[in-house]
Amino acid sequence: MQPFRSVTGPAIPLMMANVDTDVIIPIQRLVGTGREGLGPYAFERLRTRADGSENPDFVGNHPAWRGAPILLADENFGCGSSREGAVWALMGMGVRCVIAPSFGDIFFANCFQNGLLPVRLPIAAIRRIAEETEAAPGNARTTVDLERQVVITPRGEEIPFAVDARKRQALLEGLDDIALTLRQREAIEAWRARDRAARPWAWESVA
Amino acid sequence: MPSTMFDRIWDRHVVADLGEGWSLLYLDRILVHDLSGGRAMEELAEKGLRVAEPRKVFATPDHAVSSAPGRTAMTYRKGGELLARLRARCAAEGVRIFDLGQRGNGIVHVMAPELAIVLPGLTLACGDSHTCTNGGVGALAFGIGASELAHALATQTLPQRRPGTFRIRFEGARPPGVTAKDMILAAIGRFGAAAGTGMAMEYAGEAVRALSVEERLTLCNLSIEMGAKVGMVAPDDATFHYLAGRDFAPKGRLWEQAMAEWRALPSDEEAVFTRDETIRMADVPPQITWGTSPEQVVAVTGHVPPLEAARDAAQRAAWEAALRYMGLAPGQPLIGTKVDWVFIGSCTNSRLSDLRAAAAMLKGRRKAPHVTAWVVPGSEQVKAEAEAEGLHRRFLEAGFEWREPGCALCVAANGEAVPEGARCVSTSNRNFVGRQGSGARTHLASPATAAAAALAGAIVDARSF
Numbered sequence A: 001m002q003p004f005r006s007v008t009g010p011a012i013p014l015m016m017a018n019v020d021t022d023v024i025i026p027i028q029r030l031v032g033t034g035r036e037g038l039g040p041y042a043f044e045r046l047r048t049r050a051d052g053s054e055n056p057d058f059v060g061n062h063p064a065w066r067g068a069p070i071l072l073a074d075e076n077f078g079c080g081s082s083r084e085g086a087v088w089a090l091m092g093m094g095v096r097c098v099i100a101p102s103f104g105d106i107f108f109a110n111c112f113q114n115g116l117l118p119v120r121l122p123i124a125a126i127r128r129i130a131e132e133t134e135a136a137p138g139n140a141r142t143t144v145d146l147e148r149q150v151v152i153t154p155r156g157e158e159i160p161f162a163v164d165a166r167k168r169q170a171l172l173e174g175l176d177d178i179a180l181t182l183r184q185r186e187a188i189e190a191w192r193a194r195d196r197a198a199r200p201w202a203w204e205s206v207a
Numbered sequence B: 001m002p003s004t005m006f007d008r009i010w011d012r013h014v015v016a017d018l019g020e021g022w023s024l025l026y027l028d029r030i031l032v033h034d035l036s037g038g039r040a041m042e043e044l045a046e047k048g049l050r051v052a053e054p055r056k057v058f059a060t061p062d063h064a065v066s067s068a069p070g071r072t073a074m075t076y077r078k079g080g081e082l083l084a085r086l087r088a089r090c091a092a093e094g095v096r097i098f099d100l101g102q103r104g105n106g107i108v109h110v111m112a113p114e115l116a117i118v119l120p121g122l123t124l125a126c127g128d129s130h131t132c133t134n135g136g137v138g139a140l141a142f143g144i145g146a147s148e149l150a151h152a153l154a155t156q157t158l159p160q161r162r163p164g165t166f167r168i169r170f171e172g173a174r175p176p177g178v179t180a181k182d183m184i185l186a187a188i189g190r191f192g193a194a195a196g197t198g199m200a201m202e203y204a205g206e207a208v209r210a211l212s213v214e215e216r217l218t219l220c221n222l223s224i225e226m227g228a229k230v231g232m233v234a235p236d237d238a239t240f241h242y243l244a245g246r247d248f249a250p251k252g253r254l255w256e257q258a259m260a261e262w263r264a265l266p267s268d269e270e271a272v273f274t275r276d277e278t279i280r281m282a283d284v285p286p287q288i289t290w291g292t293s294p295e296q297v298v299a300v301t302g303h304v305p306p307l308e309a310a311r312d313a314a315q316r317a318a319w320e321a322a323l324r325y326m327g328l329a330p331g332q333p334l335i336g337t338k339v340d341w342v343f344i345g346s347c348t349n350s351r352l353s354d355l356r357a358a359a360a361m362l363k364g365r366r367k368a369p370h371v372t373a374w375v376v377p378g379s380e381q382v383k384a385e386a387e388a389e390g391l392h393r394r395f396l397e398a399g400f401e402w403r404e405p406g407c408a409l410c411v412a413a414n415g416e417a418v419p420e421g422a423r424c425v426s427t428s429n430r431n432f433v434g435r436q437g438s439g440a441r442t443h444l445a446s447p448a449t450a451a452a453a454a455l456a457g458a459i460v461d462a463r464s465f
Helices: A027-032 A085-092 A105-114 A123-135 A164-172 A177-182 A185-198 A200-203 B007-010 B035-044 B078-094 B106-112 B127-135 B148-157 B180-191 B213-226 B237-243 B253-265 B315-325 B352-362 B379-387 B391-397 B447-456
Strands: A006-009 A011-013 A070-072 A096-101 A117-120 A142-147 A150-152 A158-160 B014-019 B022-026 B029-033 B056-058 B123-126 B140-143 B157-161 B165-173 B199-204 B230-233 B277-282 B287-289 B297-299 B339-345 B370-376 B423-426 B443-445
Touching: A006 A011, A006 A123, A027 A085, A027 A150, A027 B078, A070 A123, A085 A105, A096 A164, A105 A117, A105 A164, A105 B148, A117 A158, A123 B199, A164 B014, A177 B148, A177 B157, A185 A200, A185 B014, A185 B022, A200 B035, A200 B253, B007 B014, B007 B140, B007 B199, B007 B230, B022 B035, B029 B035, B029 B106, B029 B148, B035 B078, B035 B148, B035 B447, B056 B078, B106 B123, B106 B213, B106 B379, B123 B127, B123 B148, B127 B180, B127 B213, B127 B237, B148 B157, B157 B230, B165 B180, B180 B213, B180 B287, B213 B230, B213 B237, B213 B297, B213 B352, B237 B253, B339 B447, B352 B379, B352 B391, B352 B447, B379 B391
Parallel strands: A011 A070, A070 A096, A096 A117, B029 B056, B029 B123, B123 B140, B165 B199, B165 B277, B199 B230, B339 B370, B339 B423, B423 B443
Antiparallel strands: A006 A142, A142 A150, A150 A158, B014 B022, B022 B157, B287 B297, B287 B443
């Protein structure tokens, strides 16, 4: 997994609520495209018009925010489908951090598996970052520092954020969950032995 | 100390406490499907890992397979390629696969309860967000992404953070013409699409106790549309009766032992939930969505809300965008809105009781000439049982298409789609922008409401149609 320590750059002020993972990446792209190739299709249905031309109203198409590493959104970002392709597509378009008041649970977990940092901030703080960004498109820079657990707005205001210690550590070091769990092999084996004796019905019916 | 059913199942499955509310949870069952299953197992092989407990893993192709009558794996070529990879990895790992046309094949959350792969008190994970459906039998079932799926397969465990608990009690008797789909849509409309984020839902109360197991699966299916990974209904005699004798249900002495444990699962009377709400059934009429989030829902006899009713500027903007996409105006009634497509299917509403409810609306009538109406049974078994009852003939005589099992138009990952701009009344679970096809306009509703819309060619109140 790609480690995450800190990122600085423009923040795309998407500011929509309930952005679902179908909108982030249409399922049709997941059937035929490898995970590395999804970036061009991120937000495809917002980014392009029905005739295939670029939609100038989509904020991600604005020259100031093309390739920006931070995305700002309203509540419940990444709700819906469990498709991890949503995370791969965002990373493919250059996003390394999404800041929103809340996230879909499965999307939130998927982010940490890939080195994309989801940051929860109050909506008022996100709106401030969006306003400061829109006031100086092309120049405004936001920093998200995972080591210090702060977001630094374009005007220099520092806003602390919370993150689970084990997820923070894994992101900082780029650690893979599977490798960590395999270290628990003995505990898993012990649990299995106990459970097999206690709940034979849960084992034998599929043996 | 009093505890909830969720607490009991969670606590029993903790292999290790990882601190800060995180646990390493043991998974009793893992389900895989064609869209992500083959790839997840390939990823393991590339890392030099094997599937830890292949007998506890079950595969079925559903997402990317054509639903066309007489289909083969290659009818949709891209899906056929995914299926070939799934077959190859299942064979190499010793994972059971219920392949196309075989008994047991179907939508993963339809076939798992049907074969009793999922049982009360078990933990189950699957790379699909609607895994919460399986909680309808009293299991702790949740959806995961591709990386978590690889982890689950390699270790039969997952690190998970303990969610809060959220109970909704549906009190009072269910009014005639109101379905489990209407109950859960009404709950999402009331509490919002993010109300269950970080929560495990439990549905309880008189009206839930009175639901069949199939209806409970429908209820739990839309938990994720309220933001919750987990939705559950306590097991009872209806559950035991439903599961008894199915393929992977315990038999004989083991069944008796399992039942004794299952009877102790329901939440204690005094158990405290993080959030506890009550919905009176008298306040739940048949529902239909008007927008592009499941929370944008009203009574089928209701109106699109006026923009002034939005709670703030952000919601107003979201409503405006949704109405633009849906081709609807603020304040307009839903009844009478012209419909082009009807889809009866998906892990929400493709079980035998759903197809019966839809067929009961037909009464010898034909669909409106301009409507394309599809019925996609949830599994080979549902299809066989429906055909044994002659339901397929009734649908065909009404001008509906009777198709092969799979996810089909719910997720449009199989080369099938509702056309650009077409309006579809769908029994599925998501009305997201582009979900059923680029530019497709989805109205979520029950099978009865969908069937009635096909006949009328417009949205109607199925109770008086």
